[in-house]
Amino acid sequence: MTTTPAKATAMTDRKILRHAIIDSFWKLDPRLIVKNPVMFVVEVGAVITLVVLVGNIVRHTGGYWFGLQITLWLWFTVLFANFAEAMAEGRGKAQAETLRKARAETDARKLRADGTIEVLASSKLRSGDLVLVAAGEFIPGDGEVTEGVASVDESAITGESAPVIRESGGDRSAVTGGTKVLSDEIKVKITSNPGETFLDRMIGLVEGASRQKTPNEIALNILLAGLTIIFLLAVVTLQPFAMYSGAPQSVFALISLLVCLIPTTIGGLLSAIGIAGMDRLIQRNVIAMSGRAVEAAGDVDVLLLDKTGTITLGNREATAFHPCPSVTEGDLASAAQLASFADETPEGRSIVVLAKDKYGLRGRELGPHNPTFIPFSAQTRMSGVDMDGKEIRKGAPEAIARYVGERGQVVPPEIQQQVERIAKSGGTPLLVSQSFRVLGAIELTDIVKGGMKERFDHLRSMGIRTMMITGDNPLTAAAISRQAGVDDFLAEAKPEDKMALIRNEQAKGKLVAMTGDGTNDAPALAQADVGVAMNTGTQAAKEAGNMVDLDSNPTKLIEIVEIGKQLLITRGALTTFSVANDVAKYFAIIPAMFAGTFPLLGTLNIMKLRTPESAILSAVIFNALIIIALIPLALRGVPYRPLGAAALLRRNLVIYGLGGVVAPFLGIKLIDIFVTWLHLA
Amino acid sequence: MRVLARSLWYNTTLGIAMLLGRFFMIIPILAIAGNLAAKKHVPESAGTFPVTGPLFTVLLVSVILIVGALTFFPALSLGPILEHLLMGAGKAF
Numbered sequence: 001m002t003t004t005p006a007k008a009t010a011m012t013d014r015k016i017l018r019h020a021i022i023d024s025f026w027k028l029d030p031r032l033i034v035k036n037p038v039m040f041v042v043e044v045g046a047v048i049t050l051v052v053l054v055g056n057i058v059r060h061t062g063g064y065w066f067g068l069q070i071t072l073w074l075w076f077t078v079l080f081a082n083f084a085e086a087m088a089e090g091r092g093k094a095q096a097e098t099l100r101k102a103r104a105e106t107d108a109r110k111l112r113a114d115g116t117i118e119v120l121a122s123s124k125l126r127s128g129d130l131v132l133v134a135a136g137e138f139i140p141g142d143g144e145v146t147e148g149v150a151s152v153d154e155s156a157i158t159g160e161s162a163p164v165i166r167e168s169g170g171d172r173s174a175v176t177g178g179t180k181v182l183s184d185e186i187k188v189k190i191t192s193n194p195g196e197t198f199l200d201r202m203i204g205l206v207e208g209a210s211r212q213k214t215p216n217e218i219a220l221n222i223l224l225a226g227l228t229i230i231f232l233l234a235v236v237t238l239q240p241f242a243m244y245s246g247a248p249q250s251v252f253a254l255i256s257l258l259v260c261l262i263p264t265t266i267g268g269l270l271s272a273i274g275i276a277g278m279d280r281l282i283q284r285n286v287i288a289m290s291g292r293a294v295e296a297a298g299d300v301d302v303l304l305l306d307k308t309g310t311i312t313l314g315n316r317e318a319t320a321f322h323p324c325p326s327v328t329e330g331d332l333a334s335a336a337q338l339a340s341f342a343d344e345t346p347e348g349r350s351i352v353v354l355a356k357d358k359y360g361l362r363g364r365e366l367g368p369h370n371p372t373f374i375p376f377s378a379q380t381r382m383s384g385v386d387m388d389g390k391e392i393r394k395g396a397p398e399a400i401a402r403y404v405g406e407r408g409q410v411v412p413p414e415i416q417q418q419v420e421r422i423a424k425s426g427g428t429p430l431l432v433s434q435s436f437r438v439l440g441a442i443e444l445t446d447i448v449k450g451g452m453k454e455r456f457d458h459l460r461s462m463g464i465r466t467m468m469i470t471g472d473n474p475l476t477a478a479a480i481s482r483q484a485g486v487d488d489f490l491a492e493a494k495p496e497d498k499m500a501l502i503r504n505e506q507a508k509g510k511l512v513a514m515t516g517d518g519t520n521d522a523p524a525l526a527q528a529d530v531g532v533a534m535n536t537g538t539q540a541a542k543e544a545g546n547m548v549d550l551d552s553n554p555t556k557l558i559e560i561v562e563i564g565k566q567l568l569i570t571r572g573a574l575t576t577f578s579v580a581n582d583v584a585k586y587f588a589i590i591p592a593m594f595a596g597t598f599p600l601l602g603t604l605n606i607m608k609l610r611t612p613e614s615a616i617l618s619a620v621i622f623n624a625l626i627i628i629a630l631i632p633l634a635l636r637g638v639p640y641r642p643l644g645a646a647a648l649l650r651r652n653l654v655i656y657g658l659g660g661v662v663a664p665f666l667g668i669k670l671i672d673i674f675v676t677w678l679h680l681a
Numbered sequence: 682m683r684v685l686a687r688s689l690w691y692n693t694t695l696g697i698a699m700l701l702g703r704f705f706m707i708i709p710i711l712a713i714a715g716n717l718a719a720k721k722h723v724p725e726s727a728g729t730f731p732v733t734g735p736l737f738t739v740l741l742v743s744v745i746l747i748v749g750a751l752t753f754f755p756a757l758s759l760g761p762i763l764e765h766l767l768m769g770a771g772k773a774f
Binding site: 227230231235237238241242245257261463508509510579580582583586590591594598600601603604645646650 | 724762
């Protein structure tokens with residue numbers, strides 16, 4: 001289930017690297033870099049030092065070597081930040097390339113209104129057109145199956161090689177352009193115009209072309225711009241101070257100080273962190289329609305999960321036979337099996353299997369008995385078989401009670417008690433009767449998926465409340481929610497109830513996440529802050545949600561929440577690290593600036609850096625290299641641990657706050673030793 | 682060239698600087714306070730960051746100290762810090 005859509009990622013690592021290096025130069029374009037205020041200031045600084053350097057050379061003032069090195073490292077700082085962004089975009093671009101291949105032009109057989117068929121290019125199809133797609137053909141565009149059933153290979157989109165069933169009506173009717181029909185023929189109503197298909201949108205999203213800044217990113221950008229302005233003022237006002245004290249500073253020293261102080265580390269890595277977060281989702285086969293949804297996922301308080309398919313395995317299974325006192329268990333099993341032979345539902349099949357496993361009752365030769373199978377109907381709520389003059393029936397307790405009641409029979413009190421016990425314990429009871437006599441009860445149980453309790457405990461420790469939504473009665477719902485370990489449940493839920501529940505939680509100031517696949521889930525998906533639609537679901541559900549899970553695995557919501565949290569934490573950690581770094585840079589640069597005029601300020605040179613030039617140069621080099629050093633962390637994300645907010649913050653403050661204060665003292669000292677050793681300054 | 686603080690230039694500019702530093706800071710602070718007051722109240726959960734206790738105190742104090750120190754360190758190092766060091770070396774103004 002975890003295959004990635006683009007296996008290209010692994011093989012193209014070197015290609016991504018080469019593209020990223022070229023892209024980092026293209027991104028020097030001031031029109032692009034102005035979107036990032038911090039890096040824009042660095043670039044302006046680099047241009048100024050370059051102009052001053054050229055001026056100095058023309059005027060033969062001497063001392064070019066120091067100016068040249070500072071200028072080069074300032075340009076490197078900008079290039080490194082561009083490289084980080086280009087690296088993050090690179091993986092998405094590689095994936096977009098493989099997706100584009102799936103979008104290749106195909107021929108479509110369009111059904112005209114008069115019933116004739118017209119062959120035309122898939123790009124000519126419009127929303128509302130009807131097309132026929134047979135085995136071996138590619139589906140020409142997104143749409144809904146209006147007639148027929150087919151198995152479809154969707155590996156081009158999902159990376160999952162097992163074919164899926166698509167059929168008209170119900171919740172499995174949506175097909176995606178570029179996928180291949182493997183068997184049968186279907187009639188598809190196209191629902192999107194060229195250039196607006198799911199594949200087109202996916203390509204846009206993974207390429208980052210349609211990437212917009214999220215509210216959180218905008219807020220952080222304002223903070224970074226604010227810090228940049230403060231430090232700009234601090235540096236600009238330093239020159240008059242210095243002149244008053246009789247120690248005017250060179251442009252190189254002032255711009256070095258400015259670039260070291262403004263938060264270049266986080267400024268350079270900010271967009272890479274965001275892109276990498278989206279990319280981590282794509283690698284788990286989740287397509288987020290906006291970065292905003294990913295961030296909201298990180299702040300989710302309440303998780304709504306459907307019972308069926310998410311918490312429990314899709315179907316109930318027969319787990320026990322409870323016969324009447326006068327009937328043996330074997331007879332009951334035999335009758336139950338006979339009554340279920342014609343029942344194709346998973347529940348019916350599980351009864352046949354249980355009778356076989358427990359009592360060795362295998363498929364019997366029914367031909368000589370002249371059986372007439374009675375299929376299940378919603379009116380009678382029973383199914384069964386008539387053979388040898390006997391009527392064997394199986395059905396819901398009330399249905400069987402009414403059926404035998406018509407012949408003056410009653411359900412024995414022992415069985416009535418069993419029925420109530422089964423319902424209370426979260427199971428579903430069925431009764432079996434033969435010739436209008438109740439033989440006993442069958443117990444059907446919901447099977448809770450393995451490991452769910454641990455996952456919910458995990459969520460609880462993250463501060464997220466889980467709620468189970470089910471159409472079951474409150475008794476059954478309570479029993480299952482206890483078994484699965486969810487915090488709360490909503491029983492006998494109708495779509496309106498889901499909406500009301502979400503609105504209610506949101507009114508309390510909480511963020512709600514949910515998954516869904518049906519058309520009746522669409523309003524709730526649209527209302528939820530994070531709505532994850534299943535890829536197997538209807539077009540309406542996919543349109544309403546803000547994420548699509550290509551694997552259609554509802555428990556993936558848990559991973560989405562973790563990725564969202566990781567994104568927010570990574571941003572916070574690197575911002576803290578970036579600002580904490582400044583302390584050491586001051587102790588490097590300020591004493592160096594005034595060492596000539598006031599040797600006494602050498603007391604502040606606690607790192608004992610060799611010369612004023614080497615001190616300033618080392619600080620600038622550290623400032624540039626730390627961006628490169630942190631690219632892997634920005635792309636991978638800060639490791640996430642499911643702890644409470646306070647414990648998590650304490651941990652990260654020690655690592656990135658305290659670490660951010662200490663690391664540059666060591667780093668700058670090391671670079672200074674190196675710079676002195678190479679006689680660079 | 683030494684300029685005395687008691688000149689028309691310094692009297693005027695220092696006055697303006699003090700006025701701005703004292704009163705113009707009130708505007709952004711009030712804007713932040715207004716924004717915070719308008720925020721929605723969110724019930725507490727395990728995911729809420731506790732704002733009472735030593736962790737928050739340490740965080741708040743260090744943010745104020747570091748950001749404040751970073752802003753004023755250049756001016757301080759040429760002013761009081763240098764003066765202190767000169768005084769230690771036996772040179773007073």
